[in-house]
Amino acid sequence: MENGAPVPRVAVVVFLLKGNAVLLGRRLSSNGYSTFALPGGHLEFGESFEECAAREVKEETGLDIDRIEFLTVTNNVFPANQSHYVTILMRAVSADPHQLPQNLEPHKCSGWDWYEWNNLPEPLFGPLEKMVQGGFSPFPTS
Template identity: 75%
Template sequence: MEIGSTPVPRVAVVVFLLKGKTVLLGRRRSARACHATFALPGGHLEFGESFEECAVREVKEETGLEIDGTEFLTVTNNVFAQEPSPSHYVTIFMRAVLADDGEHVPQNLEPDKCFGWDWYDWDNLPSPLFWPLEKMVLSGFNPFPSQR
């Protein structure tokens, strides 16, 4: 995003939506280099919105799923310098689970942005992953709560 002619960072909130030992991923539709990569549900933080509110709203808008128990996990600083139109995102990673009474089958409510959603086993993720997610996976990051 640019203000005048100066590019500025944007804030995105993405959600590790967990079900058992699986995570929800969608295959992106994009004119950018990240086209056809698998990514978490999420989107831009709106003015005045909390990270939790954004997570709930984005998951509902993209998949129709209701979530509970959002929890902050980490933040990353991603500069997409090689893109056709370079961008810079500060990405807030949240964790959530499905609402108890919620529907567990994701719908593709933004077919112009996503090919579809599915649940993937954390130990057998699809390829190619959206590079910020891939970087986290390769670093050993695990979104699942530790067993105590």
Template identity: 70%
Template sequence: MENIGEASRPKVAVVVFLLKGKKVLLGRRRSSVGRDTFALPGGHLEFGESFEECAAREVKEETGLDIHKIEYLTVINNVISKVDKPLHIVAIFMRAFLADHNQMPQNVEPEKCEGWDWYDWNDLPRPLFGPLETMAQSGFNPFPDDCDEN
């Protein structure tokens, strides 16, 4: 591959399956990439940050929620070339639960998201953000076998 410059180097994102019972938290994106699709909370990993720290920070920044029981699930390699500025994102998928079950998601970054809501994993809204759609279509299940969280 030709040298495409520093701006086009792959970026690392941490994305969180925040679970409540058999539901997952999703928001409708307002950014240019994936605009109007439903996506998980998450964002770019900062220098020196662990995946767990990034997951907790991003969920708090985007939804106002505190999370716990944060664990690694999988990683996927995303090359998004059908946009004005092609992107290469390595997405680290994590799973977490609410630290306090009485918390309600807030739309802390309305310029990036239309709002957050809980959706049944077997009845997800459409359209889904590309990487999430790929995972859902593959039969991926973010829920632990012994999921008793509410």
């Protein structure tokens, strides 16, 4: 908060892809409690989007990621808890396709799993649900 007024924060989230599946975890935080969301978190001072994506995925899942690339950005306001996030969405793959995700932040997430894009779990975290309903796909077109 600046002068008592809420200010936007920057988040980086990652579409971690494996075949036709994406890695999702069930949130335990108050914002979007019990919804399925992508791994990610706050951008730290001086960090690139790619560095943030790699750090957050490693901190939350233990996975190292590769081929990290920018996809899009969203602007999300959550009036219920007076938060506002500019969210940078990245795409990546696991550096080791045989490595399994671990739940390294059990106070924030109930666990990670792979879900086929055409059969995503419900409920999805609001901003992700809006993207999916709008026809967004994180998969390369070529």
